[in-house]
Amino acid sequence: MELFDNLLLGFATAMTPLNLLYALIGVFLGTAIGVLPGLGPVATIAMLLPATFAMPPVTAMIMLAGIFYGAQYGGSTTAILVNLPGETSSVVTALDGYQMARQGKAGRALAVAALSSFFAGTVCTLLIALFAPPLAELALKFGPAEYFSLMVLGLVASIVLANGSILHALGMIILGLLLGLVGTDVSSGAQRYTFNMPELADGIGFVVVAMGMFGLGEIVANLEHEATRDVSIKKVEGLWPTREDFRRATGPTLRGTLLGSILGILPGGGATLASFGAYALEKKVSKNRHEFGKGAIEGVAAPESANNAGAQMSFIPMLTLGIPSNPVMALMIGAMIIQGIQPGPSVMKEQAPLFWGLIASMWIGNMMLLVLNLPLIGMWVRMITIPYRYLFPAIVVFCAIGVFSLNNSIFDIYFMALFGVIGYVFKKLDCEPAPLLLGFILGPMMEEFLRRAMLLAKGDPSVFVTRPISATMLALAAVLLTLVLLPAFKKTRGEAFVEE
């Protein structure tokens, strides 16, 4: 069986001592940053990117992936224990998780969160192994027109699933695309918007933008709402859930995993939306819906399985198409390119050990998280109590060193500062930085595919609607955009993001 062979190859790759070690480092770091508010996976991966240059590609990818899904685990720990979601994807977990903790059931809530995440992780590892090959196979048939339409669909979907004003999200995408074009035009060699600065000839570094907007920008935002966090935590005991807990958590976990898997594949979807959606769904279908918000175990199991499923499934478009569905995946693509691997459907064939090793490592990493995190709860709790005033100067330092080490350029440090300011101003105006970042990474790719498609079609734009796959994707994009502009849908979309 081919699937079996592939997974075997994956596990053989992921189980080497070096890769196991880096998977462990990844999930450990991920949990840590998940626990610490004000430091997300984007900034962390951006900071660690330079450190992965010297590693073999598969090891680097395994560690970076570990940080990403590890953060989902860590974020839920703080959400349950102290009502401080470390990541946005665990915001809804705090609703019922914290109530459970107040009733002295913190241990059970944590265990259910970890177990349902692990379940979702296992299912998704299998799903990726099943669906990635046919998708990559299909993608090999894609011409430039299909790729262009796929990116349009991706960008449109990221708007639909994003929080906030649609008009502003559209604006941020276009601005991101434009910023991505700064530098030398690949086909004509012309300098665009470089103002004769040699530092800009290769374009603006993606890490520079990500660190400025997500790293520095978030620090400023946190300092604005600086409050003394009074963190008093009761001793966590009784880690094992009761039989009743298991019974009640099973259905929500299954539904959460399913919903998370679907939403995770969509561009711009991923963990956050999945957790909100799963919680809302459980509130509608659960027999115990009157208990929601008062410490219902379903309200922990559903979002936790969904956010982990969403996080893992977002690897599918990245691995099979070479298209990032969120900023973290964009960084992973950056890491691949730095390692000399051209992302796209050919990765699965040409880099089989990397592809399957990464997938297998996700299951191993989830296992590590389960085994590690429950006994280490005490340590994470102590970490929460570190005051932010000690943390943020260190984050600034790591951002500055990290951004410098990419090109050994002081210029990049100044540019990071500039993007910190830009990110802050836009955030104040309700323009989210995530769509800009997606546009930024897709900009040069889109232009190239558009050029090639139009060249092949001799300048006839109808090529995008006469080729069936391309037409389907554009139609989907149009449907999504229409839906999102309909008043009825607008209302539900707004509600999905509103906390109870």
Next chain:
Amino acid sequence: MSVRSWKDLWSGVLYVALAAGFLWFGRDFRMGTASRMGPGYFPLVLAWVLLGFGVLSVVRSFLVEGEGIGGMAPKPLAIITAAVVLFGLLLTPLGLVVAMPVLIVVSAMASSQSVYDVKGALIVIGLTLFCILVFVKGLGVPMPIFGSWFDGLVPATWQR
């Protein structure tokens, strides 16, 4: 006729201004044809689209009720930005031994809760040493430990 959503107004103005910038600085780019796109085709089309969104946002700000912008925090923003820029300026002449403590202390000023005591000083020294050992010595990031002003004052092997 009065402004109903300041957020829409200002983001619209910003989009229009940025789009105008992209159009102006890209005015000499060759457009090419649809089948052979020049370097100007994609960016200039995008800039016009951005301009359109900007105008829409401005128009909407007069029609649809929205929120106010809320408190800006110029202080943390200015301090963090200044700290990072200072770090960049000091790195080559003085090296990490000076630039890093400056970066840490200046950033710390962004928080009203920072305390400047012996413990804080120890953290600054510890973090600086940690970064020099891990990043410069360990990972080989080519940042000067002692900058060019220290030429001749410290052994050259200490400088990198």
